Amino acid sequence: MRRILMSASALAALASPSLAEVSDGKVKIGILNDQSGVYADFGGKFSYEAALMAVEDFGGTVLDMPVEVVTADHQNKADIASNIARQWYDTEQVDAIMELTTSSVALAVQALSKEKAKITITTGAATTELTGPQCSPYGFHWVYDTHALAVGTGGALVEQGGDKWFFLTADYAFGYSLEENTAAYVTANGGTVAGAVRHPLATTDFSSFLLQAQASGASVIGLANAGMDTQNAIKQASEFGIVQSGQRLAALLFTLAEVNGIGLEAAQGLTLTESFYWNRNEETAAFGKRFFDRTGAMPNMVHAGTYSAVLSYLKAVEAAGGDETEAVAAKLHEMPVKDVFTESGTVAPNGRMITDVYLMEVKKPGDSDIAWDYYNVLATIPGAEAFIDPAKSGCPLIAQ
Amino acid sequence: MMMLFGIPIQALLGQLLVGLINGSFYALLSLGLAVIFGLLRVINFAHGAQYMLGAFVALLMLKFAGIGYWGALILAPIVVGAMGAFVERTMLSRLYKLDHLYGLLFTFGMALTIEGTFRYFFGASGQPYTTPAALSGGVNLGFMFLPIYRGWVVVASMVICLGVWFLIEKTKLGAYLRAATENPVLVQSFGINVPLLLTLTYGLGAGLAGLAGVLAAPIYQVSPLMGSNIIIIVFAVVVVGGMGSILGAIITGYMLGIAEGLTKVFYPEASNIVIFVIMAIVLILRPAGLFGKDA
Numbered sequence: 001m002r003r004i005l006m007s008a009s010a011l012a013a014l015a016s017p018s019l020a021e022v023s024d025g026k027v028k029i030g031i032l033n034d035q036s037g038v039y040a041d042f043g044g045k046f047s048y049e050a051a052l053m054a055v056e057d058f059g060g061t062v063l064d065m066p067v068e069v070v071t072a073d074h075q076n077k078a079d080i081a082s083n084i085a086r087q088w089y090d091t092e093q094v095d096a097i098m099e100l101t102t103s104s105v106a107l108a109v110q111a112l113s114k115e116k117a118k119i120t121i122t123t124g125a126a127t128t129e130l131t132g133p134q135c136s137p138y139g140f141h142w143v144y145d146t147h148a149l150a151v152g153t154g155g156a157l158v159e160q161g162g163d164k165w166f167f168l169t170a171d172y173a174f175g176y177s178l179e180e181n182t183a184a185y186v187t188a189n190g191g192t193v194a195g196a197v198r199h200p201l202a203t204t205d206f207s208s209f210l211l212q213a214q215a216s217g218a219s220v221i222g223l224a225n226a227g228m229d230t231q232n233a234i235k236q237a238s239e240f241g242i243v244q245s246g247q248r249l250a251a252l253l254f255t256l257a258e259v260n261g262i263g264l265e266a267a268q269g270l271t272l273t274e275s276f277y278w279n280r281n282e283e284t285a286a287f288g289k290r291f292f293d294r295t296g297a298m299p300n301m302v303h304a305g306t307y308s309a310v311l312s313y314l315k316a317v318e319a320a321g322g323d324e325t326e327a328v329a330a331k332l333h334e335m336p337v338k339d340v341f342t343e344s345g346t347v348a349p350n351g352r353m354i355t356d357v358y359l360m361e362v363k364k365p366g367d368s369d370i371a372w373d374y375y376n377v378l379a380t381i382p383g384a385e386a387f388i389d390p391a392k393s394g395c396p397l398i399a400q
Numbered sequence: 401m402m403m404l405f406g407i408p409i410q411a412l413l414g415q416l417l418v419g420l421i422n423g424s425f426y427a428l429l430s431l432g433l434a435v436i437f438g439l440l441r442v443i444n445f446a447h448g449a450q451y452m453l454g455a456f457v458a459l460l461m462l463k464f465a466g467i468g469y470w471g472a473l474i475l476a477p478i479v480v481g482a483m484g485a486f487v488e489r490t491m492l493s494r495l496y497k498l499d500h501l502y503g504l505l506f507t508f509g510m511a512l513t514i515e516g517t518f519r520y521f522f523g524a525s526g527q528p529y530t531t532p533a534a535l536s537g538g539v540n541l542g543f544m545f546l547p548i549y550r551g552w553v554v555v556a557s558m559v560i561c562l563g564v565w566f567l568i569e570k571t572k573l574g575a576y577l578r579a580a581t582e583n584p585v586l587v588q589s590f591g592i593n594v595p596l597l598l599t600l601t602y603g604l605g606a607g608l609a610g611l612a613g614v615l616a617a618p619i620y621q622v623s624p625l626m627g628s629n630i631i632i633i634v635f636a637v638v639v640v641g642g643m644g645s646i647l648g649a650i651i652t653g654y655m656l657g658i659a660e661g662l663t664k665v666f667y668p669e670a671s672n673i674v675i676f677v678i679m680a681i682v683l684i685l686r687p688a689g690l691f692g693k694d695a
Contacts, residue, residue, distance in 0.1 A: 036519065036524065036625075037524065037625070038524070038625075039524075040519070040523070040524030041523045041524050044523075044524065171668075171669055197668050198668055198669055199668060199671070200669070200671065200672040202629060203671075203672070204620055204626065204629050204630065205418075205422055205619075205620075207418045207421070207422075207550075208415050208418045208419075208661055208664035208665065208668075208671075209664065209668065211411065211414045211415065211418065211544060212411070212665070214545070215408075215410075215411050215414075228524070228526065228621060228623065228625075231526070231621055232620060232621060235528070235619075235620075235621065236619070239531075239538070239547040239549065239550070239619070240538070240545050240547060241538050241545045241547075245545070261523075261526055261527065261528070261621065262528050262621070263527075263528040265528070265530075266528060297523075
């Protein structure tokens with residue numbers, strides 16, 4: 001058996017994707033994320049496609065230098081991600097790494113990039129640590145974070161009377177951060193937390209955790225997980241009659257890709273928070289359509305956010321007159337962000353991009369008349385409310 | 401309320417039942433693996449992919465041919481079994497003369513190819529498959545709300561497991577099969593077509609995986625990754641039970657499902673490794689597995 005396992009792991013290593021070749025005299029952006037695991041639809045290869053769109057929309061060159069985008073699959077493992085990042089920086093002249101779905105990975109790569117004085121723009125990961133105690137002068141966090149999700153989805157459910165919570169939490173940095181932020185928000189608004197259970201990442205069977213949640217007597221079951229984990233939990237919750245017996249599910253991180261995955265029948269009525277919805281106005285719809293033509297799927301906030309991150313980076317390189325890290329980081333901090341993703345983004349000194357987020361409700365199957373038209377926008381949460389006040393973020397770069 | 405180890409008895413009963421449900425899948429899948437390994441000496445790494453194929457065949461049948469759950473329950477395993485038989489006949493059978501590792505490598509490569517292809521076309525998130533109307537809903541057992549479909553899975557898997565065990569251990573066909581693996585030349589000299597028997601066996605194993613996939617489709621997302629998530633656990637089940645022991649694989653499947661279910665109550669963080677811890681202990685104390693004959 002040992003021989004079997006050894007050859008299996010050798011094969012698994014061989015199966016990991018190869019990296020792009022060496023380049024020079026270019027602006028080179030790496031999109032590093034999960035392309036084969038539970039978050040492959042949440043970000044995945046479509047984030048790479050979004051990055052390519054941004055480069056094309058920018059004109060393909062910046063300051064007469066060609067722009068190249070490379071991509072790799074980090075398999076949700078921080079060590080694999082760090083190795084790829086190190087290789088990209090050391091031998092392949094990659095200037096900036098973006099996307100970085102999975103909080104544990106984002107924290108590792110941001111720390112490495114800080115040491116190497118390289119820019120990271122995280123769009124797929126959620127932990128507030130990235131712009132909190134572990135912030136970096138070269139690290140930026142676009143799109144959303146666990147605080148925004150807590151304020152959005154958590155806030156909406158507390159308002160509707162959900163005052164006793166039980167958490168199903170993914171057992172790693174992201175889950176803890178999301179649970180902690182949401183629990184803090186719930187208790188600050190007069191609610192209580194009845195308990196929590198931590199499940200391993202990529203759990204296929206939630207029944208046992210759901211039974212524990214059911215037995216807790218909580219009015220809201222907060223799903224502090226993401227991707228396929230949340231999908232499975234929601235699907236199985238309806239099997240065990242959780243919603244029918246009066247408990248509510250709060251999918252704290254759920255995007256268009258996952259709604260599409262479980263279908264409107266199972267997802268209808270869910271309240272969720274995203275900072276982008278393709279069918280919100282004409283401009284977003286046009287972008288959505290272009291994205292759809294390339295990928296066969298409409299973009300969620302991670303895809304649109306990655307587009308915005310790449311575009312902003314290229315604008316900053318142009319404004320700085322080169323791709324030297326300090327100068328580009330300074331420009332990224334000072335330039336407002338205005339593109340299809342956000343009309344009024346600003347970047348705080350801790351690297352947090354402050355933008356409006358939207359509280360959505362998933363439509364009933366009968367109410368959705370065009371494909372991928374899944375949401376009603378319930379409310380717009382202003383950035384200042386959605387994200388932690390930079391001065392209170394715990395980021396050592398800011399005088400507290 | 402009565403308590404046991406600080407957990408209410410009712411909650412414990414619920415978890416035991418949930419463990420039994422998961423154990424049903426482990427048993428069904430490890431059964432197919434054990435049949436293939438026991439009779440062909442092939443370590444079938446493609447088993448997870450075949451399980452996934454079963455679920456996808458059911459999904460695609462519903463989408464494009466309008467064949468519902470019950471039809472798929474019969475047809476999908478046949479389709480997957482036929483694909484398995486085709487692969488065995490055209491490719492895998494050429495490797496029997498070589499070391500077992502070649503069969504392992506071949507099936508592992510096949511699994512990666514199949515999964516990669518499906519991921520390319522269907523994405524990783526997977527697609528929903530609706531529970532058949534006759535089995536939707538649930539019953540309140542007092543200590544838990546049992547979805548009828550899950551109860552059906554337990555019953556179906558037990559019937560299938562016993563059926564396969566009976567087929568191989570108690571029928572004439574099974575006797576031929578077992579004899580053909582012991583001494584193929586001798587059996588062939590009695591006029592029995594041994595290569596055909598082996599093809600059928602691989603087809604049966606693959607079909608069982610496909611059947612488990614159809615059973616799983618309404619519970620989990622039909623996703624290209626569903627097989628690779630479960631296959632490693634199933635291998636552990638087979639190792640604990642004893643490579644090649646059919647009854648061992650079945651019993652161990654249920655037992656480990658329950659062990660995992662209980663871990664989820666007492667220490668959920670360890671729930672995905674408890675099976676491997678048990679495997680390690682069994683390998684140290686009884687290297688041939690709980691039910692294996694010492695080779």
